[in-house]
Structure formats: C-alpha cells, structure tokens
Amino acid sequence: MKKILIILLGFIAHHLFSQNFSQYVNPFIGTGGHGHTFPGAVVPFGMVQLSPDTRIDGSWDGCSGYHYSDSVIYGFSHTHLNGTGVSDYGDIMLMPTMGKVGLTPKEYSSKFSHKNEKATAGFYSVKLDKHNVDVRLTTTKRVGYHEYKFNKAGTANIILDLNHRDKLLEGEVKIIDSKTIEIFRRSEAWATNQYIYARIEFSKPFKISKKEVNGSSENNLLKGTKLVLALTTAVKKGEKILVKVAISPTGYEGAAKNMLAEGSSNDFDLIKKQAEADWNKELSKIEVKSSDKDKLTVFYTAMYHVFTQPNINMDVDGKYRGRDNKFYMAKNFDYYTVFSLWDTFRGAHPLMTLIDRKRTADFVNTFIKQREQGGRIPVWELASNETECMIGYHGVSVIADAMAKGITGFDYEKAFEASKNSAMQDIFGLNAYKQKNYISIDDEHESVSKTLEYAYDDWCIAQMAKILGKKDDYEYFMKRSQNWKNLYNPNNGFMQARKNGNWYEPFDPSEVNNNYTEGNSWHYSYFVPQDIPGLIQAHGGKQKFEQFIDAIFSASDKTTGREQVDITGLIGQYAQGNEPSHHIAYLYNFVDKPQKTEEKIKYILDNFYKNSPDGLIGNEDCGQMSAWFILSSMGIYSVTPGKLEWETVTPYFDEIKLHLEDGTTRTITRNTQKSELKTLGFENVKTVKDLKYSEQTASPVIAADRIFDFTTQVKITPLNEKDKVYYMTLDENDKNVRKTFRVYKEPFMISKTTQVSAYAERNGEKSSVTSADFNKRPNYWNITINATANPQYTAGGKLAVIDGIKGDTNWRKGEWQGYQGQTFEAIIDFKSPQPINHISSTYLQDSRAWILMPKKVEYYASMDGKNFILLKTLENTIDPKDTNVQIQDFSTDIFPTEARFLKVKAYHFGNLPEWHQGAGGDSYIFVDEISVK
Structure with a gap:
C-alpha cells in the first residue's frame, strides 16, 4: 500500500510539474509605469537576475535597471532588484558589439525595439539594432547563460564595464586564459559595502583589444576604480558565442565551485528548459482555473514576482558572507538576502507560510544568523548590508507568524531572543518609545508611523512569548503593543503627531510630511492590526468605525504637503500602490459589513492589476504588491500576521487548488464557506491559551504657547475622560527643589521658562509621564524674512530662527527652516539701537537630501532699516560632496558697532551639480538660530 501511495504521489507531482503554468508568466508586467520590475531571466529565489539595463542614471523609475518606455540597452548585468524604490545592483555587466571598439556607454549601447524582444519565465531575448546581434539569456540559481548570435561577419567585441550603475570601490579582472576571466567587484550604493565575485567562461578565445584602467595593469591582472575593457574575436555570419557567468558573494573559489556545479552545460536550450521546469514546479503550488487568459497571466506573473526574491546568497557548498563580512557555512538551511520586510511582512511572507513552509524556516534561520553576526535581525537587508531603509523591526512579524502556524526547522528560543533584542535597542526613536510609550516629533522623525509599527511588532513578540510560556515578556510586550493609544486623537479619530506634549497643529490628515512614512494620517490611522x-472601541463602536472606513474611500484623492511618488492607486485617500493601505478594505469584516469588503476588493482586483507593462499600480516592492493579489484572489488576506486566521472575501477565480508541502490539496471555489477559508492551511495547528495583561492608560496632552512673551496658560487634557491627571512644574528657580506630582484641577498660568510634566491614572494604572517645555522669549526683537520657507520646513514660523531653541542634525524633526532655490535674507529689528560685537547664524548640510551650506553669508547693520553697511562676509568651507549630516555656525567677532537693525543674507548653493543624484534640481538652505551679542 505504501509503495502504491508513493507512486501515486509521484504521478500527481509529475502531472503538476508537467503542466505549463509558466506559459502564463509575462515578465513585462510592471516594467512600465511605476512597477519597477525587470524582464530578464531568473529562476525562483535565484542569486542571478540576468536582465537588460536601459537606465544608468539612478532615476526612480529606473530602480530595476529597466523601464519599458526606453529604447536603448547598455548591457546585460547579473543582479537586479524587483520593484524597489531605490537603485542598486546591476553587477557584472556585459555588452556584445560589432566593429570598432568603444568603451563609453554612448559608444557600446544600442537601440532596440520591443517587437524584437521576448521574455518568459527564466528566459529573455532581444535584437540589438546597432550591432545586429541577437541576444538570448537564461540562468540557473548562480550561473547566467548568454548566447550572442552575430548576424554578420566581422570583428565581435564583448564589453565588460565594472563601473556600471553604483560606485566602484575596488575592481579587479584576472585573465585566467583566452576563454576564462575572473572578476572582483566591491561597490557602494544603497548597500554601502557590497562584494561580488564572478567567473566568466567564453565558448571561444578572446583577446583584450582595448581597456581603460586607472590602477595597475600587469601580469594579466587589472585593478582599479575605473575598469572597462573590450574582449575581441573574429566571427562568421550567423556565428553564436556562449558566455557563462557564475557569481559568488564569497570569493573566486566560490564562483568556480558554482560554475562547476551549475555551469558545466554548453546547451543553452537545455538550461532554458530547466529554468522553465523550475518555474513550473513553484507555480504549480497554486492551480487556478479561469476562461480569462489575462487573469491567468496576472495571477501567475504575480506568483513569479513573489518567487523572485528573497535570493539565495550562498555558494553551492553552503558558504556565505555574514553581516560582519566574515565567512560561515550554512548547515541544514539555505541562507538568503534581499529582505524588504516593511513591505513583505504584510502579504508575501504570510503567503509563504501557506505554500512554502520549509523556505519560511530558512528565512527565519537567516534572521537568527544575521542577529548573531550583525547585531540585529534584518530591517531591509541587501547583499550582507543593512540599509536601514524603512521602519520597524518587521522580521519579528515573519517569525511570530511562522511560530503561530506551527512551522518548525528553526530554534524558537533563539528566534525569540533575536526578536526581543531588536525591540530593546535605543535607535530610531525606540529610546523615547520605551520611556514614554510613544514617539513625539521632538524625539524622532516619522514618529507616528514608528510608534504604530513598533506597537504591532511588540504584539508579535508577545505572541512568541506566549507560545514559549514567557509570562513576564508576554505581559511587557502586550502592554507596549498598546502604545498606539498615545497617538490616537479622540477629538478627530486620527493618529496624530505629538510635539512638546501637545497635538501637532495645524493638522490635515491628507498632508504627507515627516511625521509619517511614505504616507499621511489617513493611511496610518487604521494601522492597529494587533x-x-x-x-x-476608541472610535465609539462598530457603526462609527464603519463610517471612518467609509471616509478614507470617499475622501478627496488629493494629498497635500510633500510630493510622495509612492502614493498611487488612489480610491479617495486609500492608496493600493503603497503598503500601509493594503489591509484597510478588509476592516469592514470587523464591523459586520463583509459586503463592503467584497465590493472594494473586487474593484481593486479588476482595475489595479493588468496584463500590460504598466499593469501594477505601484512599486512591486519585492513581491508584496503581487502577494496582495494572490491572497485576495484566493479569498484570504492576513490583516494581522502572527494571528492564526485569515480575513476572507469571495474568491476571484472559479476554482483554486492549493498543493501543500505535506502532499495534501485544498480546493477553493466561490462557494467555499468563509469559516473554511479562515483557517486555510493551518486547520490542525494548536492554539495557545491567552495570558493576562494589563490595559495601558494613555498619556495626557499638555497645551500652552511654546514661546511666550510674558505669560501663557497651561491646559492638561487626558485622552480618556475617565482618567485622573497629575502634574508637576519646574522652572529655573526650582532646580534644587524637590517637587512632587499633584492633582490637576484646572488650567494655570506660568510666567517663566518652565517644564510641565503630567501623567494620567485609571483604575490604579498610571500612564507614562509626558513632559513639555515652554520658553519665555529670550528677546523681544521683530524679524522680517525676505524669502519663502517650504511649507514642510517652517519650524513653526519666523520667530523660530531667533527663539533660542536649536535644531539638531535630525532636521526631519522640524526645528529647521528650509528655503529651496532662494537666498535667505532676514532683517532683525532690535527695537532700539544696541551694541553688536558678535554675530552668528547656523546652517545644516545633508547633501543627499539636497540641503547644502550657503555659498557665503553676509552680515549688515543699519540704524534706519533702509541703509545697510556690510559688516562681514563669511565664505563656506564645507565640501558639498561631503555626505555627512552636519551643522555649521557662521559666526564672527566684529568691531563693536551700534545698530538697530541687522541683516543676515545667506546665498543658496544654486542648482545641484552633475555629480549629484538630483542634478539640475534646486538646492535647499536650512537655517535655524541667529544670535547677536
């Protein structure tokens, strides 16, 4: 019987894998619009992504190296990112040419036409018009296969340009023999210290005909930070040359081993068929039926995009480069890279827990090793580098989800320790978050988003603690998971930033600003998945919350504030093109209005996913945009990863078959009961009984004039009217006085620079203490500013530059005034003549963010405010290429002068120069404090 069962399972597997699901994959979906995908050859989770590069400018829509609107190809490189928002990769670029050798991109690039271009799962081909060369590409996990067909006889060249895309820190080419070279490339971009090695084997001998090297060039070894060369041979008409490129993160030996294991074949078509078979194996995990071929194409291309990354990042023998740049051997697991966790924790990883449990365990094992070798689990890890991109510590979501669903193959205790470690750091606002249970603008930029996302991650850690029976940790992190309550404004129902103890005003939920991550308050006011x-309940019940969900979909689709290119696919303020909105339509299920979920999900599935180059409504983001489609079309979505249930909707397809790793099949139809869908894939997983934890009391808000002339009124308000409030004040006369909190009864007046602290209490539970500083003006000057500050960077108004409060290097917290494309000019009226012997004004530089020091600063004096005398000119000495965020005082002693008026004139840098990524754009001047003695 057992033998029959094995044969039967084998027959089923063969039947599935022999079905050509890959015929429905269209790699061009997302290569237009803002999808940021690439069309080249890749196998599931492969190290190699061999694809054409049509962009070398680092532009936002060129993040993948390719955009469908382009008509020029520069070459074919072996690493690419799928749908991200920042440019990187594009390593080891080769380009075939004919005739005279040219080593500049303009010389070796070629026009191409989409009519002569083809892409399928694991394969890409194109005709290079300029050189009359037909290119075909396919790949294994670690070896890229190129086939170049030269359609006329003559001199053929293959250009190798190591300076392609990111900055080359170290380059090396070793000529092994006439048909073999080895390459080392260390580069800097988003990943600031990326290592890649390659072994290239040609099917016929070549000679170096031309090279450009700025370092050494001896004994068949070329070294430098500028390294371009041409390999040349004679070809007959119609001759084909096969090029194989094995890559490795560890060294030449690793590249050689990878070549030996995966590059031994000289049969291009055989490798192409194997790549197709690899895709069919993965794609067969979900079998959908539809008479609409476009829908099938969208679905299976979505699967293809989800399985494009994370990428295997170890050699065939298990050797990998750790986060500490040391080498390790992976034992009993595969080591991966490219973890876009802010995006993928929401849908892509929950999908993987359903159809790829083994690989999910490998991801968690990778996280554990990265914690051991690099200090923390990944946030946005790329090529053994932590980019620190986006926010949160969402690796804990992936771990909690895996543990909740009973996935084994990793050490639960080590995974918990690694997760807890991330939550106990003092970085990115976490110190303030731990101390006062929320992050304010004063503490850290993107304070609302960070508070909310940390709170969800803390809930995930609590779920791990519950599974492991760690009662104290469970209680601690469950209490932290309620920190969202401190930013929920009961007066308007929105998650609102707090500054200096109070709500930040003016408030516009549509405004995109530095208090939110890639979004606004509309997008984040629904993010309490835990x-x-x-x-x-905070909104006042299901009916009122339903109205609040209705409101995001019916609001105007115009955002205010900063331009944010990621906010796309708008239905009202709901933005399907960016991740913070992805769960919102499913929230109708929680207010007993599933028909509204049905309506919204179907509209999105119908309208925002198309079988065309611009078929994605926003960045693919390493599979998250596609995972949303896959899950939603199956009738499920994980609103709360880490929770043992799906939110449900009517399936989009007539029939869906899930072929799970345990050999079982689940069939879904439009008539499948919602109760069955809720537990799909983990029907037999045991749940853990909840433990007790205490409710958090939210911190009160403290309102008064931050800067006041003589007196100001202080008002303290609890966020829950049932709370009792206690407060304490400290002014400059109280430094050595022991003070205690007292009951707050009514608003009170202060007349000195004072710190007010307060907490709320309900049923014996105290909130954290909120403190606010209110400053009596250090002067009573008037100021006129003859320039217009960017609305995002006003620091509260013109008095901000003479209020005595200095901004720090984190300018996103809002203490600096920013002026774009303008010379800053301020005239201070002291009200009466006064002696001046020292003048200072302070500026900030963050050249990556377009903020540069002024070219020079001039100080003038006047008695009448009309006729000014130049007192001093100070030239800037800081290099605009210096990317360190830094503050500079332009201060000077002057010959004692009496004046009523002082003019400060800071000349802006001008347009950003060619070397800058934003070349041609207007630079900013950021100014804070002007002081006079």
Missing part, C-alpha cells in the same frame, strides 16, 4: 477591537 488590536482592531480596541481601535473600534
């Missing part, structure tokens, strides 16, 4: 019943 406590949706609590959020509903």
Whole structure:
C-alpha cells in the first residue's frame, strides 16, 4: 500500500510539474509605469537576475535597471532588484558589439525595439539594432547563460564595464586564459559595502583589444576604480558565442565551485528548459482555473514576482558572507538576502507560510544568523548590508507568524531572543518609545508611523512569548503593543503627531510630511492590526468605525504637503500602490459589513492589476504588491500576521487548488464557506491559551504657547475622560527643589521658562509621564524674512530662527527652516539701537537630501532699516560632496558697532551639480538660530 501511495504521489507531482503554468508568466508586467520590475531571466529565489539595463542614471523609475518606455540597452548585468524604490545592483555587466571598439556607454549601447524582444519565465531575448546581434539569456540559481548570435561577419567585441550603475570601490579582472576571466567587484550604493565575485567562461578565445584602467595593469591582472575593457574575436555570419557567468558573494573559489556545479552545460536550450521546469514546479503550488487568459497571466506573473526574491546568497557548498563580512557555512538551511520586510511582512511572507513552509524556516534561520553576526535581525537587508531603509523591526512579524502556524526547522528560543533584542535597542526613536510609550516629533522623525509599527511588532513578540510560556515578556510586550493609544486623537479619530506634549497643529490628515512614512494620517490611522477591537472601541463602536472606513474611500484623492511618488492607486485617500493601505478594505469584516469588503476588493482586483507593462499600480516592492493579489484572489488576506486566521472575501477565480508541502490539496471555489477559508492551511495547528495583561492608560496632552512673551496658560487634557491627571512644574528657580506630582484641577498660568510634566491614572494604572517645555522669549526683537520657507520646513514660523531653541542634525524633526532655490535674507529689528560685537547664524548640510551650506553669508547693520553697511562676509568651507549630516555656525567677532537693525543674507548653493543624484534640481538652505551679542 505504501509503495502504491508513493507512486501515486509521484504521478500527481509529475502531472503538476508537467503542466505549463509558466506559459502564463509575462515578465513585462510592471516594467512600465511605476512597477519597477525587470524582464530578464531568473529562476525562483535565484542569486542571478540576468536582465537588460536601459537606465544608468539612478532615476526612480529606473530602480530595476529597466523601464519599458526606453529604447536603448547598455548591457546585460547579473543582479537586479524587483520593484524597489531605490537603485542598486546591476553587477557584472556585459555588452556584445560589432566593429570598432568603444568603451563609453554612448559608444557600446544600442537601440532596440520591443517587437524584437521576448521574455518568459527564466528566459529573455532581444535584437540589438546597432550591432545586429541577437541576444538570448537564461540562468540557473548562480550561473547566467548568454548566447550572442552575430548576424554578420566581422570583428565581435564583448564589453565588460565594472563601473556600471553604483560606485566602484575596488575592481579587479584576472585573465585566467583566452576563454576564462575572473572578476572582483566591491561597490557602494544603497548597500554601502557590497562584494561580488564572478567567473566568466567564453565558448571561444578572446583577446583584450582595448581597456581603460586607472590602477595597475600587469601580469594579466587589472585593478582599479575605473575598469572597462573590450574582449575581441573574429566571427562568421550567423556565428553564436556562449558566455557563462557564475557569481559568488564569497570569493573566486566560490564562483568556480558554482560554475562547476551549475555551469558545466554548453546547451543553452537545455538550461532554458530547466529554468522553465523550475518555474513550473513553484507555480504549480497554486492551480487556478479561469476562461480569462489575462487573469491567468496576472495571477501567475504575480506568483513569479513573489518567487523572485528573497535570493539565495550562498555558494553551492553552503558558504556565505555574514553581516560582519566574515565567512560561515550554512548547515541544514539555505541562507538568503534581499529582505524588504516593511513591505513583505504584510502579504508575501504570510503567503509563504501557506505554500512554502520549509523556505519560511530558512528565512527565519537567516534572521537568527544575521542577529548573531550583525547585531540585529534584518530591517531591509541587501547583499550582507543593512540599509536601514524603512521602519520597524518587521522580521519579528515573519517569525511570530511562522511560530503561530506551527512551522518548525528553526530554534524558537533563539528566534525569540533575536526578536526581543531588536525591540530593546535605543535607535530610531525606540529610546523615547520605551520611556514614554510613544514617539513625539521632538524625539524622532516619522514618529507616528514608528510608534504604530513598533506597537504591532511588540504584539508579535508577545505572541512568541506566549507560545514559549514567557509570562513576564508576554505581559511587557502586550502592554507596549498598546502604545498606539498615545497617538490616537479622540477629538478627530486620527493618529496624530505629538510635539512638546501637545497635538501637532495645524493638522490635515491628507498632508504627507515627516511625521509619517511614505504616507499621511489617513493611511496610518487604521494601522492597529494587533488590536482592531480596541481601535473600534476608541472610535465609539462598530457603526462609527464603519463610517471612518467609509471616509478614507470617499475622501478627496488629493494629498497635500510633500510630493510622495509612492502614493498611487488612489480610491479617495486609500492608496493600493503603497503598503500601509493594503489591509484597510478588509476592516469592514470587523464591523459586520463583509459586503463592503467584497465590493472594494473586487474593484481593486479588476482595475489595479493588468496584463500590460504598466499593469501594477505601484512599486512591486519585492513581491508584496503581487502577494496582495494572490491572497485576495484566493479569498484570504492576513490583516494581522502572527494571528492564526485569515480575513476572507469571495474568491476571484472559479476554482483554486492549493498543493501543500505535506502532499495534501485544498480546493477553493466561490462557494467555499468563509469559516473554511479562515483557517486555510493551518486547520490542525494548536492554539495557545491567552495570558493576562494589563490595559495601558494613555498619556495626557499638555497645551500652552511654546514661546511666550510674558505669560501663557497651561491646559492638561487626558485622552480618556475617565482618567485622573497629575502634574508637576519646574522652572529655573526650582532646580534644587524637590517637587512632587499633584492633582490637576484646572488650567494655570506660568510666567517663566518652565517644564510641565503630567501623567494620567485609571483604575490604579498610571500612564507614562509626558513632559513639555515652554520658553519665555529670550528677546523681544521683530524679524522680517525676505524669502519663502517650504511649507514642510517652517519650524513653526519666523520667530523660530531667533527663539533660542536649536535644531539638531535630525532636521526631519522640524526645528529647521528650509528655503529651496532662494537666498535667505532676514532683517532683525532690535527695537532700539544696541551694541553688536558678535554675530552668528547656523546652517545644516545633508547633501543627499539636497540641503547644502550657503555659498557665503553676509552680515549688515543699519540704524534706519533702509541703509545697510556690510559688516562681514563669511565664505563656506564645507565640501558639498561631503555626505555627512552636519551643522555649521557662521559666526564672527566684529568691531563693536551700534545698530538697530541687522541683516543676515545667506546665498543658496544654486542648482545641484552633475555629480549629484538630483542634478539640475534646486538646492535647499536650512537655517535655524541667529544670535547677536
């Protein structure tokens, strides 16, 4: 019987894998619009992504190296990112040419036409018009295969340009023999210290005909930070040359081993068929039926995009480069890279827990090793580098989801320790978050988003603690998971930033600013996935929360504030093109209005996913945009990864078959009961009984004039009217006085620079202490500014530059005034003549963010405000190419002068120069404090 079963399972597997699911994959989906995908050859989770490069300018829509609107190809490189928002990769670029050798991109690039271009799963081909060369590309996990067909006889060249895309820190080419070269490339971009090695084997001998090297060039070894060369041979008409490129993150030996294991074949078509078979094996995990071929194409291309990364990042023998740049051997797991976790924790990783549990365990094992070797689990890790891109520590979501769903193959205790470690750091606002249970603008930029996302991650850690029976950790992190309550404004129902103890005003929920990550308050006011019943209760019940969900879809689709290119696919303020919105339509299920979920999900599936180059409504983001489609079309979505249930909707397809790793099949139809869908894939997983934890009391808000002339009124308000408030004040006379908190009864007046601290209490539970500083003006000057500050960078108004409060290097916290494309000019009226012997004004530089020091600063004096005398000119001495964020005082002693008026004139840098990524754009001047003695 056992033998029959094995044969039967084998027959089923063969039947599935022999079905050509890959015929429905269209790699061009997302290569237009803002999808940022690439069309080249890749196998599932492969190290190699062999694709054409049509962009070398680092532009946003060129992040993958290719955009469908382009008509020029520069070459074919072996690493690419799928749908991200920042340019990187594009390593080891080769380009075939004919005739005279040219080593500049303009010389070796070629026009091409989409009519002569083809892409399928694991394969890409194109005709290079300029050189009359037909290119075909395919790949294994670690070896890229190129086939160049030269359609006329003559001199053929293959250009190798190591300076392609990112900055080359170290380059090396070793000529092994006439048919073999080895390459080392260390580069800097988003990943600031990326290592890649390659072994290239040609099917016929070549000679170096031309080279450009700025370093050494001896004994068949070329070294430098500028390294371009041409390999040349004679070809007959119609002759084909096969080029194989094995890559490795560890060294030449690793590249050689990878070549030996995966590059031994000289049969291009055989490798192409194997790549197709690899794709069919993965794509067969979900079998959908539809009479609409476009829908099938969108679905299976979505699967293709999800399986494009994370990428295997170890050699065939298991050797990998750790986060500490040391070498290790992976034992009993595969080591991966490219973890876009802010995006993928929401849908892509929950999908993987359903159809790829083994690989999910490998991801978690990778996280554990990165914690051991690099200090923390990944946030946005790329090529053994932590980019620190985006926010949160969402690796804990992936771990909690895996543990909740009973996935084994990793050490639960080590995974918990690694997760807890991330939550106990003092970086990115976490110190303030731990101390006062929320992050304010004063503490850290993107304070609202960070508070909310940290709170969800803390809930995930609590779920791990519950599974492991760690009662104290469970209680601690469950309490932290309620920190969202401190930013929920009961007066308007929105998640609102707090500054200096109070709500930040003016408030516009449509405004995109530095208090939110790639979004605004509309997008983040629904992000409490760990406590949706609590959020509903805060709004006043299901009916009111339903109205609040209705409101995001019916609001104007115009955003205010900063331009944010990621906010696309708008239905009202709901933005399907960016991740913070992805769960919102499913929240109708929580207010007993599933028909509204049905309506919204179907509209998105119908309208925002198309079988065309611009068929994605926003960045693919390493599979998240596609994972949303896959899950939603199956009738499920994980609103709360880490929770043992799916939110449900009517399936989009007539029939869906899930072929799971345990050999079982689940069939879904439009008639499948929602109760069955809720537990799909983990019907038999045991749940753990909840432990007790205490409710958090939210911190009160403290309102008064931050800067006041003589007196100001202080008002303290609890966020829950049932709370009792206690407060304490400290002014400059109280430094050595022991003070205690007292009951707050009514608003009170202060007349000195004072710190006010307060907390709320309900049923014996105290909130964290909120403190606010209110400053009596250090002067009573008037100021006129003859320039217009960017609305995002006003620091609260013109008095901000003479209020005595200095901004720090984190300018996103809002303490600096920013002026774009303008010379800053301020005239201070002291009200009466006064002696001047020292003048200072302070500026900030963050050249990556377009903020540069002024070219020079001039100081003038006047008695009448009309006729000014130049007192001093100070030239800037800081290099605009210096990317360190830094503050510079332009201060000077002057010959004692009496004046009523002082003019400060800071000349802006001008347009950004060619070397800058934003070349041609207007630079900013950021100014804060002007002081006079």
